[in-house]
Amino acid sequence: MGKGSGVGRPRASGAAANRPDARQAVLDAAGELFTGAGYAATTTRAIAERAGLRQASLYYHFPAKEDILAALLAETVRPSLALAARLVAGEAPAAVRLWALAYADIGLLGGARHNLGALYLLPEVGSPNLARFRTERAELKAAYGRLVAASGVAPDAVAIRTDLVFGLVESIAVIRRDDPALDVEAHVREGADGVVRLVGLGEPSAELRAEAHALLATLTD
Structure with missing residues (x-):
């Protein structure tokens, strides 16, 4: 991914972190990545990208990757x-x-x-x-x-x-x-x-x- 591409061209940011499906989108993305690429190899940036959120929006719901695993x-x-x-x-x-x-x-x-x-x-x-x-x-x-x-x-x-x-x-x-x-x-x-x-x-x-x-x-x- 090129330097100018940001965090996977996120589709949502800011107030979008409050949308009803944002938390579930993070869980779906993390579930796919944790069971596919592996937990250790998966970054919160990758999860946010897959979920269509900015990384800061992900942290609105889950302060750390381990919190996503717990959920x-x-x-x-x-x-x-x-x-x-x-x-x-x-x-x-x-x-x-x-x-x-x-x-x-x-x-x-x-x-x-x-x-x-x-x-x-x-x-x-x-x-x-x-x-x-x-x-x-x-x-x-x-x-x-x-x-x-x-x-x-x-x-x-x-x-x-x-x-x-x-x-x-x-x-x-x-x-x-x-x-x-x-x-x-x-x-x-x-x-x-x-x-x-x-x-x-x-x-x-x-x-x-x-x-x-x-x-x-x-x-x-």
């Missing part, structure tokens, strides 16, 4: 965490609730526009500024643990089976990274089935899946 990571966990709270408090059979949570959670990670789950392995995730994300992710894992325990698993096996379940759910990010043409819906369905099997609840039936889908419909309307 993106929040998108990967908060919807599932909110759903998990309702499922844990629910009265449907534990297997149904567990299948429903895994189905929704894998779908969130696998169906997002950008493969944000692949950012979990970044060393920056250990930053003090990302403590809230780590806490929320731990809370989500704990919700899986409560559903695993409610499924009748022996107390001494709950922790390791929760680890295995959570690992299976988040594996969609690695699989999606390696296979961009992944059939997400098929993986989501098989992944939820695999969670139920891992816990030791046998082969998921068509009735269990139907009940889980119906439960999700009542909780996500």
Whole structure:
């Protein structure tokens, strides 16, 4: 890019930083760049250019690149965490609730526009500024643990089976990274089935899946 081209010929500046879609434009651009070029290699200037904003406008919404990462990571966990709270408090059979949570959670990670789950392995995730994300992710894992325990698993096996379940759910990010043409819906369905099997609840039936889908419909309307 030539010296006279400025910051990617931005389309917006000044008051445009307040436009309703400016923040989302930054997140979309950063999601694409972080998962494509890499977090360390991506500058705020590049994000602003991709978003169609001046760099100063980007800083209106996000004072630092790490703040953008925090917002993106929040998108990967908060919807599932909110759903998990309702499922844990629910009265449907534990297997149904567990299948429903895994189905929704894998779908969130696998169906997002950008493969944000692949950012979990970044060393920056250990930053003090990302403590809230780590806490929320731990809370989500704990919700899986409560559903695993409610499924009748022996107390001494709950922790390791929760680890295995959570690992299976988040594996969609690695699989999606390696296979961009992944059939997400098929993986989501098989992944939820695999969670139920891992816990030791046998082969998921068509009735269990139907009940889980119906439960999700009542909780996500």
